[in-house]
Amino acid sequence: MAVSRRSARPRFVLLILVLLSVTLITVDARGGVGIPSVRGRTRDLFAPIQSAFASATQPITDFFHGVFQYSQLSHDNARLRAENAGLRAQQIQAQYDEQQIKDLNDLLKLDYVGDIPTVAARVVGGAESNFQLTLVIDRGTASGVLKGMPVVAGSGLVGRVIETSAKQSTVLLLTDPAASVGVQFAPAPTLAVVTGQGANRPLDVSLIDPSADVGIGTVAVTSGLTGSPYPRGIPVGKVSSSTPRPGVQARRIGLDPVVDLGRLSYVDVLIWTPQTRPATSAPSGSSPTVTSPPTTTPHP
Amino acid sequence: MTQDSPWIRGGVVVVLILLVQEGLLHGMRIDGIRPELLLGAGIVAGVVGTPEGGAVLAFVAGVAADLFVATPFGLTALVASIVAYGCGTVQQAMGVSNRWSVPLLTGAGTLIAVAAWAALGTVLGLPGLLVPRLAVVAAIVAAGNVVVAVPLAPVMRWVFAGVPGAVSAPNVNAGRGFLA
Numbered sequence: 001m002a003v004s005r006r007s008a009r010p011r012f013v014l015l016i017l018v019l020l021s022v023t024l025i026t027v028d029a030r031g032g033v034g035i036p037s038v039r040g041r042t043r044d045l046f047a048p049i050q051s052a053f054a055s056a057t058q059p060i061t062d063f064f065h066g067v068f069q070y071s072q073l074s075h076d077n078a079r080l081r082a083e084n085a086g087l088r089a090q091q092i093q094a095q096y097d098e099q100q101i102k103d104l105n106d107l108l109k110l111d112y113v114g115d116i117p118t119v120a121a122r123v124v125g126g127a128e129s130n131f132q133l134t135l136v137i138d139r140g141t142a143s144g145v146l147k148g149m150p151v152v153a154g155s156g157l158v159g160r161v162i163e164t165s166a167k168q169s170t171v172l173l174l175t176d177p178a179a180s181v182g183v184q185f186a187p188a189p190t191l192a193v194v195t196g197q198g199a200n201r202p203l204d205v206s207l208i209d210p211s212a213d214v215g216i217g218t219v220a221v222t223s224g225l226t227g228s229p230y231p232r233g234i235p236v237g238k239v240s241s242s243t244p245r246p247g248v249q250a251r252r253i254g255l256d257p258v259v260d261l262g263r264l265s266y267v268d269v270l271i272w273t274p275q276t277r278p279a280t281s282a283p284s285g286s287s288p289t290v291t292s293p294p295t296t297t298p299h300p
Numbered sequence: 301m302t303q304d305s306p307w308i309r310g311g312v313v314v315v316l317i318l319l320v321q322e323g324l325l326h327g328m329r330i331d332g333i334r335p336e337l338l339l340g341a342g343i344v345a346g347v348v349g350t351p352e353g354g355a356v357l358a359f360v361a362g363v364a365a366d367l368f369v370a371t372p373f374g375l376t377a378l379v380a381s382i383v384a385y386g387c388g389t390v391q392q393a394m395g396v397s398n399r400w401s402v403p404l405l406t407g408a409g410t411l412i413a414v415a416a417w418a419a420l421g422t423v424l425g426l427p428g429l430l431v432p433r434l435a436v437v438a439a440i441v442a443a444g445n446v447v448v449a450v451p452l453a454p455v456m457r458w459v460f461a462g463v464p465g466a467v468s469a470p471n472v473n474a475g476r477g478f479l480a
Contacts, residue, residue, distance in 0.1 A: 010352035017381040024374030042367040049323045129369040177428025
């Protein structure tokens, strides 16, 4: 009897632990009861420690990076100088185009991404899980960053905020399989959905009209349809491949992100959520009005 | 509960490993994959301690690990506690502890834990986990835990010192037959 009781106890402990784990998973799936808050506080607690370790080890990391990748850095430097010269010329054209887009959006009563206030943030960490493509930025709810806000770098989409604490936020990258974005291709307003396929893999384009004329190099921008977690007009990627799918009247379209997601140092968080979107869908026939910039959600 | 309680020693060890994982190794990546010290510590606890003690320590370590990720809270704790219990049971069934048993069981346990995490994550709705890349992730994390199992084993022996059923220091002669 005593032997039986002794052998049953470890299994009872394991059963209790399994039940506790399942309870935690269920509570988290239902929105948390304090779990997001505990996670946020823990991250804020560790943020200075991580920052201190990162500062201490950065010179060593940089040294080895410089030693082993000197020729690559020289090559990159020359390439970037050449690109920079070309971009200066394009910038002048882009400023003109931007103003035209803004004027058109005003006429159509659509919000323009350039009018949305942003919070600049530094990337302080990479993926915290081996199963999610995320990055950590040094801005959180204290700076007005909220869950769901889009994140951009330069002129392209990076992803959206999925976790926030007072001082830090976690951004789910476009390339994560859990990330999907409604896009439209120019010049024809062809709509589609773009889904991540993992690191260093092109984004997958689905739900696209098979007859749509989408060639290599075509740019996809966020569609900004009602309920979309992204405002309209943020460049997402360029079509890099378009091959027929065997047996069906559709094509397999691959999209390379506009932003190099593997080399981000700074990003901008758009202070925008679908709830803060201004009322742009005025009934047809109503008098045209100028769209006001989106307002920021009150800080909780 | 006295100051010598294995629970206090275990708590201190989990906090220290958490500091190493989220502080010192926060930016460390091998082929984009980060080490999972907390998972390794839980499994080592199961192997050199007792199955139930290891499962409890692995659960606490798993909850601590879950605090820093945006995946379902409690998933790592669930997988770690079951795998630590399983590895501890295998160690007890083997009966003998040699210098290889702890790293080997930790490596095997880590492989199983990573695969189980991905499978359960898929059941819970996380997309893109059961992909060929999973094998690379599991292999690199397991290799890392095989290495850290060596220094973690004496630490866990200290944690479980005096606990009935805990495995004592390895019999170094027991491994010679394995090598030959």
